Amino acid sequence: MVSNRYLDDLINPEKNQNTFNLNSISKKDCEDLYRKLTFIREVEFKIAEERKNGEIGGPVHLAAGQEAIPVGISYHLNKNDYIFGAHRSHAHILALGSSLKGLFAEILGRSTGLSKGYGGSMHLIDKSVGFMGSVPIVAGTISLAVGAGFAISQKNTNSVSIAYIGDGGVEEGVFHESLNLASINNLPVIFVVENNLFSSHMDIKKRQPSSFTSRFAKANLINHKIIDGNNIIEVINASKDIIKETRENKKPWLIEAFTYRWFGHVDWREDIDVGTNRCRKSLNNWKLRCPIKRLKESLIEENIMDQSILDNIRTEIIDEINNTWEIALQEPFPEKNDLLKNIYFEKK
Numbered sequence: 001m002v003s004n005r006y007l008d009d010l011i012n013p014e015k016n017q018n019t020f021n022l023n024s025i026s027k028k029d030c031e032d033l034y035r036k037l038t039f040i041r042e043v044e045f046k047i048a049e050e051r052k053n054g055e056i057g058g059p060v061h062l063a064a065g066q067e068a069i070p071v072g073i074s075y076h077l078n079k080n081d082y083i084f085g086a087h088r089s090h091a092h093i094l095a096l097g098s099s100l101k102g103l104f105a106e107i108l109g110r111s112t113g114l115s116k117g118y119g120g121s122m123h124l125i126d127k128s129v130g131f132m133g134s135v136p137i138v139a140g141t142i143s144l145a146v147g148a149g150f151a152i153s154q155k156n157t158n159s160v161s162i163a164y165i166g167d168g169g170v171e172e173g174v175f176h177e178s179l180n181l182a183s184i185n186n187l188p189v190i191f192v193v194e195n196n197l198f199s200s201h202m203d204i205k206k207r208q209p210s211s212f213t214s215r216f217a218k219a220n221l222i223n224h225k226i227i228d229g230n231n232i233i234e235v236i237n238a239s240k241d242i243i244k245e246t247r248e249n250k251k252p253w254l255i256e257a258f259t260y261r262w263f264g265h266v267d268w269r270e271d272i273d274v275g276t277n278r279c280r281k282s283l284n285n286w287k288l289r290c291p292i293k294r295l296k297e298s299l300i301e302e303n304i305m306d307q308s309i310l311d312n313i314r315t316e317i318i319d320e321i322n323n324t325w326e327i328a329l330q331e332p333f334p335e336k337n338d339l340l341k342n343i344y345f346e347k348k
Helices: 004-010 027-052 068-074 090-095 100-107 142-155 173-184 215-219 232-249 280-288 291-301 307-329
Strands: 082-084 131-133 161-166 189-195 223-228 253-258
Touching (some): 004 223, 027 090, 027 100, 027 291, 068 090, 068 232, 100 307, 131 142, 142 173, 173 189, 173 215, 215 223, 232 253, 291 307
Parallel strands (some): 161 189
16 A cells, blocks of 8 residues: 555655666666666757747647656557557657657658658657557547557457546546546556646646546546656556556556656746746756656666766767757658648548
């Protein structure tokens, strides 16, 4: 049983800033995790910078600070699984190994983008890695994930369906309908609530009677687990057992992972002066709880990697990102006569 102290610490940014034990994963996996977390963080920083500079025309919703959740969960997924994002899904799709050039090209509206330049930052898809789509409509993909769960059940495979949801998404009716359907039909769906305590600009304490959304899983007799979403090892270990059980037993689960986004709701701004209850002190404390910082300090503490190696990896990653960005900038825009393509399907 989870203690009240553990739960209180999860939503207190001054807690859980410590290192963690890495014995459960290999040295190679430690390096891979650091690379992937740092890669996603630096991609988000690059997108924020180029949006601020005006190079990106449409809005971008960034997940800097939240990377450990999709990276940890994707650690146990494969290309036969079905993963559905939300409107803040760069990290979700990159954690699965999707193309960075494809993501950059899409955000820049180029025809070689993941959605052929039609969708921008919030309409992403890459079936080659199991990512079935993201949409700007809050909670818009939750029912699709349940539909995928039905398909898995009918085909009797051992795939799982993942629905990434923000804490604001649980306030939509379709979330509750989806939990009910998944529960009564024993569907292999894992609902992942990335609880960063803010829906757009409003603190969860001003929107709900409790900061813990997993109570809705209890109401639908769905097993759930509450975790520190900024502890990559905790995410990996918790999701390993849950994904394995879902594959075998074909029953839904809900994971509530507490985290915090460094940027505001949209674009590069921090929303300190806009977000209700969002203040500089709280943001700075959450940055001390940074999943990458904690992993890096753990790697050094356990003599797995030293600071110079970690710095070199980060430099390599930044160079790769900048080079890929320049390549994406040279990609072509869609042709004008493509405007009406892919609007509807006409059977011939």
